[in-house]
Amino acid sequence: MYPDRVVSGMRPTGALHLGHYHGALKNWVKLQSELPCLFFVADWHALTTHYDDPSVIETSTWEMVIDWLAAGVDPAQATLFIQSRVPEHAELHLLLSMATPLGWLERVPTYKDQQEKLADRDLATYGFLGYPLLQAADVLIYRASQVPVGEDQVPHIEIMREIARRFNHLYGKEKGFEEKALAATRKLGSKRARLYLELRTQFQEKGDDEALEQAKAMLDDAQNLSMIDRERLFGYLEGSRKLILTEPQAMLTEASRLPGLDGAKMSKSYGNAIALREDKESVTKKIKTMPTDPQRVRRSDPGDPEKCPVWQFHQVYSPADVKDWAAKGCRSAGIGCLECKQPVIDAILQEQQPMLERAQPYLDDPSLVRAIVADGCEKARKLAQDTMRDVREAMGLGY
Ligand code: ATP
Ligand code: MG
Structure with a gap:
């Protein structure tokens, strides 16, 4: 019903890392030639954890857009913009907040997790609790069908789907539909009218696709219903609901949770x-000094790849023969840890080389980046305004 669109964003809280690339950016680059894509700098989201010291946000914003361009995001294909420059996101967030049960937000796994992990920050704020709802607004405002993100974001996409479904259910009733439907049921005779009303009630109470399917199945089973009547009832069932917002889907890469140097999520x-x-020397040093299987103390001790964070990097970066060489060499103590790390270092540096080259023109002339973003903000805002017109009208604010 609406055009297929892709939306995703990242928080400008520091330089992007390999996890962002393997978990999300790879899919951004792939999708940009297939579908209309909108990628945004989530500066309001950055404030949820950095409200007391927002100085990092502004520099990180421009650096992050350069990271995207370096990774291969093409501004001629995708729309790049800044969240706060499209204030309609905030309006939708507010409107959605009216009907969002608190429990839905409190139950999002990252809510408690992040509060524990970032214990040095006070995250007992209204904004932090509402983070997934603002995210829902970011995506729903473009009626996106696909959201390319890392694995940690899957519960957030799930809540977006629930919020879209609830919105459509509450506000997606076709205007004047009730009267038309009642007039039509009268013509159907009392028995059929009863059946019809029963179906509608069922469907409207639940308001989801499953109930619609159930109602259709009941119609299929109903005896003595002419084809024409059946078609008509089908039509009314479908027509009783207008989909104002689209339920999006998460789209994951193969390495949707890249581990960091310590084996935990990067x-x-x-x-x-x-x-x-990152520069070559620093990458090399970080990998050379990263921990390996703690049981493997001496070069002659056999190791267990499953207990080694370097092995997880091999999973992402090495072809089958190198993985085989590393696993066997580790278990038999045939190779040392430094030897095992070398192919990983080489592969990372090789991956980074074209990124450094693509970033250079933007580092030389930052006005290029500003122009790309200015253009993107304008485009995104037009699309957001289209959806907001429908949303306001559906909620009775279409003055
Ligand atoms: P970080 O998670 O590094 O602290 P962040 O949470 O500030 O960064 P986000 O803007 O939340 O960054 O993440 C941007 C995108 O990158 C999200 O889609 C997220 O799932 C993905 N991502 C972040 N880290 C990883 C990782 N280690 N592996 C895979 N995907 C990741
Ligand atoms: Mg994150």
């Missing part, structure tokens, strides 16, 4: 990351 805030545009 993350800006855990100090275990390799940046996309």
Whole structure:
């Protein structure tokens, strides 16, 4: 019913790392030639955890757009913009908040997790609890069908789907539909009218696709119903609901949770990351000094790849023969840990080389980046305004 669109964003809280590339950016680059794509700098989201010291946000915003361009995002194909420059996101967030049960937000796994992991920050705020709802607004405002993100975001996409479904159910009733439907049921005779009303009630109470399917199945089973009547009833069932917002789907890459140097999820805030545009010496040093299987103390001790974070990097970076060489060499103590790390270092540096080259023109002339983003903000805002017109009208605010 609406055009297929892709939306995703990232928080400008520091340099992007290999996890962002393997978990999300790879799919961004792939999708940009297939579907209309909108990628945004989530500066309001950055404030949820950095409200007391927002200084990092502005520089990170421009650096992050350069990281995207370095990774291969093409501004001629995708729309790149800044969340706060499309204030309609905030309006939708507010409107959605009216009907969002608190429990839905409190139950999002990242809510408690992040509060525990970032214990040095006070995250007992209204904004932090509402983070997934603002995210829902970011995506729903473009009626996106696909959201390319890392694995940690899957529960957030799930809540977006629930919010879209609830919105459509509450506000998606076709205007004047009730009267038309009642007039038509009168013509059907009392028995059929009863059946019809029963179906409608069922469907409207639940308001989801499953109930619609059930109602259709009941119609199929109903005896003595002419083809014409059946078609008509089908039509009314479908017509009783207008889909104003689209339910999006998460789209994951193969490495949707890239581990960091310590084996935990690679993350800006855990100090275990390799940046996309990190210099060679630093990358080499980080891998050379990263921990391996703790049981393997001496070169002659056999190791267990399953207990080694380097092995997880081999999973992402090495072809089958190198993985085989590393696993066998580790278990038999045939190779040392430094030897085992070398192909990983080489593969990462090789991956980063074209990124450094693509970033250079933008580093030389930052006005190029500003122009790309200015253009993107304008385009995104038009699309957001289209959806907001429908949303306001559906909620009775279409003055
Ligand atoms: P970090 O998670 O590094 O602290 P962040 O949470 O500030 O960064 P987000 O803007 O939340 O960054 O993440 C941007 C995107 O990158 C999201 O789609 C997220 O799932 C993905 N992502 C982040 N880290 C990883 C990772 N280690 N592996 C795979 N995907 C990741
Ligand atoms: Mg994150």
